Amino acid sequence: MTVFSLSPEAAAPRLSVARRTLERLRTVPALAARYPDHLGAESLDRLAELPPLAKNDLNTALAHLEPAAERSATWLFQSGGSTGAPKVGYAPTGFYMTGVHAHWQPLDRTDLFVNAWGAGRMWGAHFLAAALADLSGCRIIALGSVAKEEYGDWLGFLGARRATAIGGTPSVLRLWFAHARAAGIELPSLRKVLWLGEAWQAQLEEDLAVVAPQARRWGMFGSTETWVVGTNTPHCPADVFHPLPDQLVHADADGLLDFTTLNPEMLNPVLRYRTGDAGELARCRCGRPEPAMRVLGRRDSVVQVRGLGLDVDELIARAEREPGVARAQVVLTEQGGRAATVELLVLSTGAGTAPDVERLRKELFTATFTLSTAFQHDPGSFRVRPVDELVSNGRTGKTAALVRREES
Numbered sequence: 001m002t003v004f005s006l007s008p009e010a011a012a013p014r015l016s017v018a019r020r021t022l023e024r025l026r027t028v029p030a031l032a033a034r035y036p037d038h039l040g041a042e043s044l045d046r047l048a049e050l051p052p053l054a055k056n057d058l059n060t061a062l063a064h065l066e067p068a069a070e071r072s073a074t075w076l077f078q079s080g081g082s083t084g085a086p087k088v089g090y091a092p093t094g095f096y097m098t099g100v101h102a103h104w105q106p107l108d109r110t111d112l113f114v115n116a117w118g119a120g121r122m123w124g125a126h127f128l129a130a131a132l133a134d135l136s137g138c139r140i141i142a143l144g145s146v147a148k149e150e151y152g153d154w155l156g157f158l159g160a161r162r163a164t165a166i167g168g169t170p171s172v173l174r175l176w177f178a179h180a181r182a183a184g185i186e187l188p189s190l191r192k193v194l195w196l197g198e199a200w201q202a203q204l205e206e207d208l209a210v211v212a213p214q215a216r217r218w219g220m221f222g223s224t225e226t227w228v229v230g231t232n233t234p235h236c237p238a239d240v241f242h243p244l245p246d247q248l249v250h251a252d253a254d255g256l257l258d259f260t261t262l263n264p265e266m267l268n269p270v271l272r273y274r275t276g277d278a279g280e281l282a283r284c285r286c287g288r289p290e291p292a293m294r295v296l297g298r299r300d301s302v303v304q305v306r307g308l309g310l311d312v313d314e315l316i317a318r319a320e321r322e323p324g325v326a327r328a329q330v331v332l333t334e335q336g337g338r339a340a341t342v343e344l345l346v347l348s349t350g351a352g353t354a355p356d357v358e359r360l361r362k363e364l365f366t367a368t369f370t371l372s373t374a375f376q377h378d379p380g381s382f383r384v385r386p387v388d389e390l391v392s393n394g395r396t397g398k399t400a401a402l403v404r405r406e407e408s
């Protein structure tokens with residue numbers, strides 16, 4: 001079974017980057033003990049013996065290393081949507097997109113590309129897509145995120161300008177195309193839909209077939225820690241990506257993917273870094289012979305809320321530290337695959353003063369970057385509700401930390 005995306009021969013000349021990353025991690029006091037001297041990164045077999053890095057480990061390393069780009073500005077981006085201060089990932093201007101563009105060119109000079117990833121709030125995808133569009137030499141409309149009542153006017157504008165390409169997270173794209181379909185707006189010029197940030201949604205295909213029948217999907221997979229790891233084309237399944245040659249993907253025996261950067265410019269010390277995604281390496285049906293990665297979804301407590309990761313366990317732990325709260329549970333309600341509301345149910349201890357749910361709501365909303373960013377246009381969609389009992393599964397009797405509901 002293939003466990004690395006590169007063959008030992010293809011990886012060998014690039015492993016000096018992994019060795020340097022290992023040395024950098026050894027300088028981090030909190031992590032040094034994980035990397036005793038007998039461990040190394042001079043071959044793929046040796047690399048597989050290294051302990052995987054979790055998000056918190058990487059953030060610990062970055063706080064100590066504070067990397068800086070050699071030949072450009074250093075950009076700080078939000079890395080994950082945990083509670084507390086935003087965790088930070090670093091990238092140089094250009095966001096490593098030269099390497100992506102060398103292998104993947106969804107856009108060309110004839111395109112009019114609508115960048116619908118939200119800009120600001122230390123969010124990376126908008127800038128990364130802008131860098132790719134820049135390399136493509138196309139025309140760019142830097143739209144960013146828009147409020148619900150603005151979709152109609154913008155769709156009319158994009159139709160009149162004959163936009164040929166749009167990019168965003170699938171849940172945001174879903175809003176665009178569901179709105180267009182409901183309003184009877186067609187975008188016959190649209191041929192390319194770029195996406196990144198969460199899994200592709202089958203409902204998008206249905207809306208696209210009506211609104212923009214010429215449009216095909218072009219996907220990127222990555223994170224603020226790894227940046228773009230792999231890409232796919234309309235000929236590949238939506239959950240299969242072809243890793244770039246300077247991104248080494250490893251499928252662990254327990255089915256988790258981890259990533260090691262082989263790009264000497266990379267600022268984040270990405271060495272067997274686990275994003276929490278499960279997956280496997282397999283051949284893609286498009287015919288490219290080298291191993292591609294199939295992404296099978298999250299295995300940790302992080303759930304995608306409008307393209308951002310919400311750590312359910314962390315949110316609950318924070319609520320349960322509140323006086324008067326015995327237990328808490330997160331209910332995520334989705335409409336057409338998009339997060340409509342996030343509700344935190346709180347069970348009171350019944351002793352002392354009852355929890356102040358309105359103050360708790362405000363505190364959690366402000367402190368949880370995923371919530372304040374995802375719901376910036378509809379803050380009322382995050383609620384804290386006192387309950388007499390949490391939602392439990394009648395069959396198993398278990399009370400899960402996260403309950404997902406689909407509303408039509």
Ligand SMILES: [Zn+2]
Nearest residue numbers: 235236284286
């Ligand atoms: Zn493929």
